Amino acid sequence: MILIINLDQINPSDQHIAGGKSLALARLHQSGFPVPKAVCITTNAYDAFISSTGLRTRIQMEISRKDFSRMRWEEIWDAALRIRNFFLKTPMPPALEDQLREGLAPVFKNPMAAVRSSAPGEDNRGSSFAGLHESFVNISGIDSIIDHVRLVWASLWSDAAMLYRKEIGLDVNKSKMAVLVQEMINGDRSGVIFTRNPANNNESVIESVHGLNQGLVDGIIEPDRWILDMKTGKILSHTPAERKNWMLAGPGGAVLKDLPALKSGHPPLDAGDIRAVFDRAMASEKLFDYPQDMEWTFKGSRLYVLQSRPISTGIDAQKNDDRGWYLSLRRSLENLKKLRIRIEQDLVVRMIRDADALAAENIESLPDQKLGGEIERRMQIFQDWKKIYWDEFIPFAHGMRLFGQFYADTMRPEDPYEFVQLLETSDLQSIERNRDLAELAATVRQNPELKQKLRTGKLLDMDSGFTEKAKQFFHQYMETEFTGSGRADVLSEILVSIILEMSEADPSKKTAGKSRSELKAEFLAGFDADARGHAEDLLDLARASYRMRDDDNMFLGRIEREMKRAAETGKKRLGINVARLDSLEKIDAIARSLKDPEYHTDFETPVPEAQYGVDLQARQLIGQPAGRGVGAGTARVIRSRDDLGGFIRGEVLVCDAIDPNMTLVVPMAAAIVERRGGMLIHGAIIAREYGIPCVTGVPEATAAIHTGDKLTVDGFLGIVTVEKARDANA
Numbered sequence: 001m002i003l004i005i006n007l008d009q010i011n012p013s014d015q016h017i018a019g020g021k022s023l024a025l026a027r028l029h030q031s032g033f034p035v036p037k038a039v040c041i042t043t044n045a046y047d048a049f050i051s052s053t054g055l056r057t058r059i060q061m062e063i064s065r066k067d068f069s070r071m072r073w074e075e076i077w078d079a080a081l082r083i084r085n086f087f088l089k090t091p092m093p094p095a096l097e098d099q100l101r102e103g104l105a106p107v108f109k110n111p112m113a114a115v116r117s118s119a120p121g122e123d124n125r126g127s128s129f130a131g132l133h134e135s136f137v138n139i140s141g142i143d144s145i146i147d148h149v150r151l152v153w154a155s156l157w158s159d160a161a162m163l164y165r166k167e168i169g170l171d172v173n174k175s176k177m178a179v180l181v182q183e184m185i186n187g188d189r190s191g192v193i194f195t196r197n198p199a200n201n202n203e204s205v206i207e208s209v210h211g212l213n214q215g216l217v218d219g220i221i222e223p224d225r226w227i228l229d230m231k232t233g234k235i236l237s238h239t240p241a242e243r244k245n246w247m248l249a250g251p252g253g254a255v256l257k258d259l260p261a262l263k264s265g266h267p268p269l270d271a272g273d274i275r276a277v278f279d280r281a282m283a284s285e286k287l288f289d290y291p292q293d294m295e296w297t298f299k300g301s302r303l304y305v306l307q308s309r310p311i312s313t314g315i316d317a318q319k320n321d322d323r324g325w326y327l328s329l330r331r332s333l334e335n336l337k338k339l340r341i342r343i344e345q346d347l348v349v350r351m352i353r354d355a356d357a358l359a360a361e362n363i364e365s366l367p368d369q370k371l372g373g374e375i376e377r378r379m380q381i382f383q384d385w386k387k388i389y390w391d392e393f394i395p396f397a398h399g400m401r402l403f404g405q406f407y408a409d410t411m412r413p414e415d416p417y418e419f420v421q422l423l424e425t426s427d428l429q430s431i432e433r434n435r436d437l438a439e440l441a442a443t444v445r446q447n448p449e450l451k452q453k454l455r456t457g458k459l460l461d462m463d464s465g466f467t468e469k470a471k472q473f474f475h476q477y478m479e480t481e482f483t484g485s486g487r488a489d490v491l492s493e494i495l496v497s498i499i500l501e502m503s504e505a506d507p508s509k510k511t512a513g514k515s516r517s518e519l520k521a522e523f524l525a526g527f528d529a530d531a532r533g534h535a536e537d538l539l540d541l542a543r544a545s546y547r548m549r550d551d552d553n554m555f556l557g558r559i560e561r562e563m564k565r566a567a568e569t570g571k572k573r574l575g576i577n578v579a580r581l582d583s584l585e586k587i588d589a590i591a592r593s594l595k596d597p598e599y600h601t602d603f604e605t606p607v608p609e610a611q612y613g614v615d616l617q618a619r620q621l622i623g624q625p626a627g628r629g630v631g632a633g634t635a636r637v638i639r640s641r642d643d644l645g646g647f648i649r650g651e652v653l654v655c656d657a658i659d660p661n662m663t664l665v666v667p668m669a670a671a672i673v674e675r676r677g678g679m680l681i682h683g684a685i686i687a688r689e690y691g692i693p694c695v696t697g698v699p700e701a702t703a704a705i706h707t708g709d710k711l712t713v714d715g716f717l718g719i720v721t722v723e724k725a726r727d728a729n730a
Contacts, residue, residue: 003045003096004103007038017042019118019178024288024308031287033280033305036183037107040118043176045100046153053090059083059157065622065718066677066699068162074678075697077159077401078624081679085408085416087154092146100149104142104181112184112249113139115148116307117155119177132161133177137214138184138249145181151409152179185304186249187212187297189268191223193281194311196230196291203236204228206277208268211246213295213306214254220334221245221256224267226274233278240267251531256334276303284308331398333538339396340544347392351385351555358562363569371570372594378563379587385559393552399545400680403538410535411523417625417679422519422539423546424689433554436473437664440466441502451503454496470495494645498664501649550685553659563587570594580640621704624677625718626684627694631671635709637702638662652711656702658683666690671713673720675701695720 002017010018010026018026022040029035050056062079071079092100117133134155136148155161156177191208207216207223215221222241229236243264247254269277277296280303284292294308331339358381363374400423407419443466444451450466474495520539527535567587571578574593581587589601636651638644641662647653649668657676658666663686666672672687677697687694693715698704705711710723 001044001048002042003048003099005040005042006107007035007040010040014042016120017044017178019043019120019180020309021116021118021307022178022180023118025180025182025305027287028284028305028308033284034303035305036114036185037111038180038182039103039107041100041103041149041179041181043120043178045096045149045179046156046177048096049092049150049153052093052096055086055090058086063157063162065624066697070699071697072677073159073163074681075624076162078626078677078679078697080157080159080162081401081404081408081416083157084151084154084405085413087150088408088412089414090150092150097146100146101142104145107183108142108145108181112186113145114182114184114306115139115145115152116180116182117152117177118180119156119175132158134158137212137254138186138251139253149179149181153177182306184249185297185299185306187299187304189273190295190297191216191268191277192293192295193277194291194293195281195285196311197227198311202230204230204233204278204281206269206274209241209246210243210259210263210268211248211257212254213247213297215245215247215256217295218332220332221247224269226269228274228278233275233282235271235274238267243267273298273303280305281308331395331402333402333541336396336399336402336541336545337537339392340399340541343392343396343548344544347388348552348555351559354381354385355555355558355562358559363566368573368594371566371573372591375563375566375570375587375591375594378566379584379591382559382563383584385556389552389556393548396545397549397680399541400549403542403545406535406538407523410526415628418519419542420546420679420688422516422523423543424516424685434663434667437498437502438667440470440473440499443469444499444503451500454500470499494642497645498647501647501665502668504649546680546685549680550682553682557659567591580642582640619722621673621698621701621720621722623673623695623698623701623718623720624679625715626677626679626681626696627672627687627692627715629671629691629693629715630713631669631693631715632710632712633670635673635705635707635711637705637707639702652713654701654705654711655683657681658686666692671695671711671715673698673701673705673711673713675699 005014005018007022007026007029010023012023012027015023018040022038025035025038026040029038050059062082065079066075114135114137116135119133132155134152136151139145139148156175189208189210190213191206192213193207194205197203197205204227206226206228208226209216209221209223216223222243224241224243225239226235227237228234243259245256246259246263248257249255280296281292281294284294284305288308288310291311292308293311295306297304297306358378361374363371366374400420403423404417404419407413407422408416411418413419444454523539524532524535564581564587567581567590570590570593571581574590576590576593578586581590589599592599593601631652633650633652634648635654636643636647638647638653638655644662644665647665647668650670651668652671652673653665653669654673655662655675657674658672659682663682666686667690669692671693672683672695674681674683674694674696675698676683678684679696681696684694684696693713695713695715695718697718698720705720705722706724712721714720
């Protein structure tokens, strides 16, 4: 069994064990191109590792918790993090490690190395995994190389790579990974060239930066850009960059540094460099008989070709290739820092301003035509903000993931989600709202007379201070969402029910495990002064990302609430009998009915009887572990916010997905079960804040479980055990 093969030995029939990147580099080397010294660790080594350690079975279990085609990207990320932790925590079998050392030592005993992915199916004409698998630069020593080989193997199971495989129809169960180990070239100017401009096949494009290529590839550093005539290599245009930073080799990788003033005033390449890159790239296109995307670097006057692959966009790429979207799920630290500034200093400010402006408008007095137009205007405002939410707020969530991976790689914890405890905070918008609610419940808990009046409905002669606080809470957080009344002079029955139930509950917050400060101290203790700054930056960004992942729902919810307030006003004016405004189609129909008296639509859409009547008999349901602990209780299935009023403390909350407006009852829950999956979705975040066991990503949760069923929720393993209510009564 061949475990390591050098570039001289690789031939076209080895694609299945060497992968696309190694095969292409071997062909370049054998054709006289200047490439770094390299060897390929074949897929045989990967197979030997996962088979002899039992990882093959564990990986299969993780990707089989749920039908892969139905997994959300957040659930796939969770699975990817657990699988990565398997690779980090599983030692290399001694016999396999000895063979790898024997093959690597002659080439990499002293030189620094780059460790790159080379999966079969990668970098061919039908697909491009560029950027989806990991590469590492400036790796020193055989021990570190072998450690990073495991990380490259793990990147085969990254969320972006698995999503892309699903997109192009590759079987994730048959995925394998070869690894290319190259001599590290500390280039002083680097870049990429597309022999055919994806936007114009008559042109070639060169992008270049000072220093290493990592800054350009990761999108951290803006490159200088040249457009060339594809036939002659003549420079048609040059777009200079700002040239503020460059990437240099540092301990264990590449580090971002300020670019010296002497270099910032000059482009990375001169005319001779451009001609040398162009000639090499066109020779590569001729060799492979296909347009190429070639990565290269200069060390002094010597040009090295680092890799060359087919261009997968603009030539004959698949029309539905969404690799760019999957790549967008991953953001660099610098990119996320900029995004944070935009979100916190611009977008959130404008979103709050818009919500306040909408809340201040008196819409009740508008005539029908203008009210219809106002509803349409609010729908557009909501849709505009929803697009911004998906385009900018959702990508900012990668701050948590970036830190989570860094923490796992650094600390190697037994629990891959230990990092989440460092992110948890009590200043979330929904937690602050629940504190306000807890204060109301505490007032009732301490005043038996007030509690009795609430129970009997004698609200008029209640304590005026309590009444005003309750009305203010209802107006700020619940109005239109729960009753659609639009009135602040009454107390919602749902709010009264929740306050009464919470007044009976233990007000103390549950805590377990190490404190946040202890975990932070342990985390930072392992870094020297320079590295500690980077670690603290990552942690600070992740905490902001974690907080915003919850708060952005609250901010967007305010805009949505004001849209629905206008629609509720129109609904009453029209006398329409519709229970909930749960779709934009219904709201649009109200607006059209107000503007056109002749317009008519059937607002009542019957719910098919079978929608919630699926009689599934499973006794154990598998999902994603999202909140540690084991909880048991009677199930309360919540299908709409109106169901919250019946929630009793100690029940298990079962729902499709917890939204911020449903978190009012979370502190009373014994456990939480959600159909929607992910460690970092709102429901999981809130569950952990209150120390409540939580399992997410349970298929058909609200169909397989009925109110009254007895549940045991294991938040460690992601298992929900169901004892049917009728069985208990049999």
